Structures are given as structure tokens and as C-alpha cells.
Amino acid sequence: MPTxxxxxxxxxxxxxxxxxxxxAPYEAVKVQYGSPELLAVNPAGAVPTLREDDGWLLTQAGAILDYLSHKHPEANLSGGDSLRQKAENHRWSAFLTSDMHAAFWPVFMPYRYTTDESEEARAKVVAAGHVLVHKQFATLDKHLEGREWILDGKSVIDA
Structure with a gap:
């Protein structure tokens, strides 16, 4: 059973x-970033981390989602098998795990984006982050107009 x-x-x-x-059966283990329990399975101390029964580890949300969709084709969550459907899956996976995800970093970790430790400087970084987040949501909103799912049907990308 995967964990x-x-x-x-x-x-x-x-x-x-x-x-x-x-x-399908699986185990979910709640961890804290950088905890000894997480570091024991992922030296980067990051989530998600998926461990298979044989000890094989997979990290990065996009890779795990792609793996799960192919491991369980019966769930019909891959987004389609044509070349263009696969490309759209990869496009939106990359958008969500890079553009969208990274847009939130200045909001939640403004100290990474300025050497000025003042509250004013950090507030400006957070405000800039909000602009980025709104831009990415606008891209997603435009794509979803008249659609129920991001791809042609329910897929791992919607999760």
C-alpha cells in the first residue's frame, strides 16, 4: 500500500x-516540514512525498499526479491519451505547480524577496505577490469559462 x-x-x-x-488503499501520514519523520524519507524535507511498498520514493506534486494517473488508468484521471491531450495535461500541471504555486511565495514568505527587514518592505513584497496571484487566477478563470474541468473531463489537474 503506498504512503x-x-x-x-x-x-x-x-x-x-x-x-x-x-x-485504492493508501496510507496518509501527516508530517511537519523538516521533521525527522519526513527527513527520513525525503532528505529535502518537502511534501508531497509518495512511498511505494518496495521503498521507491517520488516527490513533486506534478510527478506524483502523473504517476498516479498512469498507475490507475481505471480511474480515468489522465486527461486523455492523444498527443494534444497529454500536452494540455503537462501544460496545466506546469502552470499550477510553477506559475500559480510560485505566485504565492511572496505572500507567505516575503523575507525571501527583500533584504530590507522593515515591515513596510515586507508589506510591499506581499502586495506585489497579491498582484501575481490575481494574474494567475485570471489566466485560470479565463480558461475555465464555460467549462466544468480544466481538461476535457475530470483529471488529476483538477485536484
Missing amino acids: LYYAVGACSLAPHIVLEWIG
Whole structure:
């Protein structure tokens, strides 16, 4: 049975949702970033981390989602098998795990984006982050106009 190491409020939510949609048995282990328990399976101390029964580890939400969709084709969550459907899957996976995800970093970790430790400087970084977040949501909103799912049907990308 696979084990998903996750943290609350993290991008590990998407693989957790997909595992529920698939319906196959799995174990979910709640961890803290950098905890000894997480570092024992992922030296980077990051979530999500998926461990298979044989000890094989997979990290990065996009890779885990792609893996799960191919491991469980019966769940029909890959987004399609044509070349263009696969490309759209990769496009939106990259958008969500890079553009969208990174847009939130200045909001939650403004200290990474300025050497000025004043509250004013950090507030400006957070405000700039909000602009980025709104831009990315506008891209997603435009794509979703008249659609129920990001791809042609329910897929790992929607998680």
C-alpha cells in the first residue's frame, strides 16, 4: 500500500485528493516540514512525498499526479491519451505547480524577496505577490469559462 506524506496547507493536497478519487488503499501520514519523520524519507524535507511498498520514493506534486494517473488508468484521471491531450495535461500541471504555486511565495514568505527587514518592505513584497496571484487566477478563470474541468473531463489537474 503506498504512503503519502503530506502537510496541511501544502500542495500535497492534490495527490491526497487523487488518491481518494482513485479509491485504492493508501496510507496518509501527516508530517511537519523538516521533521525527522519526513527527513527520513525525503532528505529535502518537502511534501508531497509518495512511498511505494518496495521503498521507491517520488516527490513533486506534478510527478506524483502523473504517476498516479498512469498507475490507475481505471480511474480515468489522465486527461486523455492523444498527443494534444497529454500536452494540455503537462501544460496545466506546469502552470499550477510553477506559475500559480510560485505566485504565492511572496505572500507567505516575503523575507525571501527583500533584504530590507522593515515591515513596510515586507508589506510591499506581499502586495506585489497579491498582484501575481490575481494574474494567475485570471489566466485560470479565463480558461475555465464555460467549462466544468480544466481538461476535457475530470483529471488529476483538477485536484
